[in-house]
Amino acid sequence: MIASELEALSNELARAWRKIEVVHFNFVYNKLNFESCVHRVPLTETMGCVHASTATVAIMPEVDHFDICVDPKDIELRTTRSGPNVNKVETAVDLINKLGIRIFYTERSQLQNKERAFQLLRGKLYEIKLKEQQESIRNQRKMQVIIV
Known part of the structure; x- marks a missing residue:
């Protein structure tokens, strides 16, 4: 031990x-x-x-740390025209998760926007999981320690 x-x-x-x-x-x-x-x-x-x-x-x-995996089936990905080439190229990325989380990102390239939007989405999902885990731990403590 x-x-x-x-x-x-x-x-x-x-x-x-x-x-x-x-x-x-x-x-x-x-x-x-x-x-x-x-x-x-x-x-x-x-x-x-x-x-x-x-x-x-x-x-x-x-408690173990957890990895956030984003399933492409759970995401609606849209691209729109934005940035310096607004009349030529769709560079803005609009991600909508099945939980209702929406991330809209506009930079110069669509690839950068897509990577950054997925990174922000994973961060938001991590925060949600962390809050759920902390709430579960708080409830466990309340159940264990009862003031007499």
Whole structure:
């Protein structure tokens, strides 16, 4: 089992600590998943008094990065006349995704416009996937850590 500390913060005045660790082990998420809750941590003073503190534990699986693949069947590609040769060549590119994302790009060459429009579309789709993933993680944390 390999554990590495990602982040450790402490505030002595507020008596608050935050520690994030990554544990690499086979099936570690399945084994530690049920430890997600608020644990009671007894602290003992020098006088022998016991103070009850709590520690909130959230066990989250590490999320993989994802590649964005744009399926040409899901895209409507139109070209229109634009740029310095407005009367001769269709250089502007208009991409419309099935999700309703529309990207219109006008530069000097149609090939540059097409590449740039696809790059912007992949960026927008990546942002959407990232927001969905973050929302899923937020919901998992809320389900795991319930304040009693």
